[in-house]
Amino acid sequence: MNHTTPPTAPKPVESPHLQSTRLFGRAREVTIEHAGEIYRLRLTSNNKLILIK
Template sequence: MTTTMPATPPAITAHAHAATLAAAPAVVPTKRITSASLMGDGREVEIEHSGRIYRLRITQLNKLILTA
């Protein structure tokens, strides 16, 4: 019985690797802020987005709810 080794994959050239890296989008870290810094001493803030006003508020169960 004869066994054969699987074919080895083609080598990745430096040029092909550089092209792959260049095509990958830059990773931008997500900005994080605390609800306390956003809300201040209040329980509700208004946020303007694309000409509309949204209301972010803290509920009685200490959850956040965003409404238009």
């Protein structure tokens, strides 16, 4: 009799949790480099986030 263990599902990876205040500090905009491109993450006057390529 051959006893095999069923395959286990991969553990889900938790997304990092960042506070926007730590990301922005006193600035209203930060730049993010992704795949050789520069993006700007901007905090609007209505306290919303906008990502611009």
